[in-house]
Amino acid sequence: MSRLGISFVLLFFFLMPSQSANAEKEQMPSGSVFSQLVVGSIVTTFINSEEGKMLVTFDRRTGTFTSLTADFLSENEEQEQFRILKAVRVNEVAATKPTKWNYGKWKNYKITIEEKATVAIITTAILGLIPYVGKLAAPVAALVITWKLKTGYFSAKKDFRFAGSYMLEKQHLKIWKKSNYTQLREYKTADEKIWIAWGGDES
Incomplete structure (x- = not known):
């Protein structure tokens, strides 16, 4: 994504209503703010931290990160951080097929x-x-x-x-x-x- 592209998307996140049905915002430590926008299978995550602003996209269908852009990293640093991000592995903790309902007690x-x-x-x-x-x-x-x-x-x-x-x-x-x-x-x-x-x- 170009610098002009991330500037546009970051502006969108700043203007996006906090109560949007498809958006979630949470406060993170050290004053950082985390927002997510879900459109179809694409999850776009925006992080505004003390270091600067970062935008990451993830495709839930393929299970892969598809882009990373940050206004505080050089192009080479972005590529390196994106490589590290794609190398992260998460063990699936949920069942691969729907389980039966577990009924709680009143x-x-x-x-x-x-x-x-x-x-x-x-x-x-x-x-x-x-x-x-x-x-x-x-x-x-x-x-x-x-x-x-x-x-x-x-x-x-x-x-x-x-x-x-x-x-x-x-x-x-x-x-x-x-x-x-x-x-x-x-x-x-x-x-x-x-x-x-x-x-x-x-x-």
């Missing part, structure tokens, strides 16, 4: 909530106190506010299975009316697809 939780708690606070509490609820936490927190619950009775579990390079996860969360965990008030589920390794069967 666990009960009681959460007492102060009246003035916000949705953000309740979401944080649910995420911290009830494992594996993931993206169910925010909508459930909104229900807690709507219903003006002071004490919430919850049951949660997680089911999962492996499929190639992914772990497929189903999150379950129940809200009960009674303290003996009877009279179901709401039952929500959510699916997660967690990429745990490069390559493999994505079915």
